[in-house]
Amino acid sequence: MTVFEFIKGDISEVKADVIVNAANKTLLGGGGVDGAIHRRAGPGLLAECMSLGGCAAGLAKITGGHRLPAKFVIHTVGPVWNGGNKDEAGLLTACYRNSLVIAKERGLRSIAFPAISTGVYRFPRELAMPIAINTTMSFVKSNPSAFDKIIFVLFSDEDLENYKAYFSKIG
Ligand code: APR
Numbered sequence: 001m002t003v004f005e006f007i008k009g010d011i012s013e014v015k016a017d018v019i020v021n022a023a024n025k026t027l028l029g030g031g032g033v034d035g036a037i038h039r040r041a042g043p044g045l046l047a048e049c050m051s052l053g054g055c056a057a058g059l060a061k062i063t064g065g066h067r068l069p070a071k072f073v074i075h076t077v078g079p080v081w082n083g084g085n086k087d088e089a090g091l092l093t094a095c096y097r098n099s100l101v102i103a104k105e106r107g108l109r110s111i112a113f114p115a116i117s118t119g120v121y122r123f124p125r126e127l128a129m130p131i132a133i134n135t136t137m138s139f140v141k142s143n144p145s146a147f148d149k150i151i152f153v154l155f156s157d158e159d160l161e162n163y164k165a166y167f168s169k170i171g
Contacts, residue, residue, distance in 0.1 A: 001144075002140045002144070002146070002147045002148065002149065002150060003148065003149045003150070004136075004137075004149075004150050004152070004167060004171065005149060005151045005152070006151075006152045006154065006160055006163045006164045006167065007151060007152070007153055007154070007160070008153075008154050008155065008156070008157060008159075008160045009153060009155075010036055010153075010155075011033055011036065011037070011112055011114045011153040012033075012036040012037045012039070012040040012041070012068060013040070013069060014069065014070060014112045014151060014153055015069035015070060016070050016111060016112040016149070016151055017070065017071050017072065017103070017108035017109055018062070018065075018070055018071065018072040018073065018103050018106075018108045018111050019037070019065075019070040019072075019073055019074075019111075019153075020060075020073075020074045020076055020099050020111065020113045020114060020116070021033055021034055021037050021073050021075045021076065021114075022034060022076070022078055022114050022115075022116045022117065022119070022121075023055065023077050024077060025054050025055060025056065025057065025077050026054055027049040027050075027052050027054055027055050027061065027075050027077075028046065028049060028050065029046055029049070030120070031120065032119045032120055033114045037068065037073060040067060041065065041066040041067050041068045041073070042066050042067040044064075044066040044067070045063060045064075045068075045073065048063045048064060048066070049063060049075065052075075055075060055076070055077050056077065057077045057079050057080075057091050058076075058077070058079070058090070058091040058092075058094035058095055059076070059077065059094070059098055060074050060075065060076035060077075060095065060099045060102055061074070061075050061102075062074050062075075062102050062106065063075065070112070071108075072106070072108060074102055074103060076095040076098065076099050076116065077095070078092055078095050078116040078117030078121050078123065079091035079092055079095075079117055079121065079123065080117070080122065081121055081122040081123040084127075088117075088123060089127070089131060092116060092117055092123060092128060092131050093131055093135050095116050095117075096113065096131070096132055096135040096136055096139075097135055097139060099111070099113070100135075100136065100139045100143075100146075100147075103146075103147070104143060104146040104147070108147075109147055109148040109149070110147065110149040110151065111147060111149075111150055111151070112150075112151040112153050113132065113136070113150070113151070113152055113153065114153055114154075114155070115152075115154060115155070115159055116128070118159075125162070126162070129159070129163055129166055130166060132163075133152075133163065133166055133167055136150055137170070137171070
């Protein structure tokens with residue numbers, strides 16, 4: 001049975017097997033989630049990321065957690081919102097699914113997601129939230145024994161309430 005958890009806070013402080021980073025294509029750090037994770041992980045994370053050769057939008061790559069409480073980090077690159085006609089929804093779906101595939105392959109039992117693409121990348125929150133929840137729920141339905149816990153780490157009370165309300169409606 002996979003437990004879905006919704007919390008508000010800084011994802012870099014979450015002690016899960018793996019936390020997901022809202023990265024950019026260079027994988028060399030940035031602001032927001034990316035900045036918080038790199039700050040807390042220390043320089044070893046950047047050094048490891050430099051060996052990855054970047055990452056395309058929709059894809060994901062895994063590194064160690066370094067000084068983070070989490071054991072691993074999955075870096076995924078969300079789509080930049082461009083009005084909605086450039087397959088932004090498909091790419092965001094792929095971010096969640098590809099992160100889950102990697103975590104499952106590694107036998108990681110708990111995974112924490114931020115609200116990918118809804119900050120600097122301007123993906124409308126009300127459109128991103130159903131993608132995040134529907135994609136993870138359908139993955140769990142097809143892989144019921146893959147995860148013990150899936151955590152959504154929101155950064156505002158509004159996002160937290162919206163995620164909880166949506167999940168209880170369809171969960
Ligand atoms: N923990 C959890 N959530 C956070 C944190 C944090 N420490 N910091 C910000 N957020 C929230 C934001 O409020 C937003 O809802 O995470 C969501 C994603 O915001 P961003 O971090 O800006 O990520 P994104 O929109 O995917 O943009 C990625 O921003 O930081 C750069 O290098 C990154 O270029 C990339 C781009």
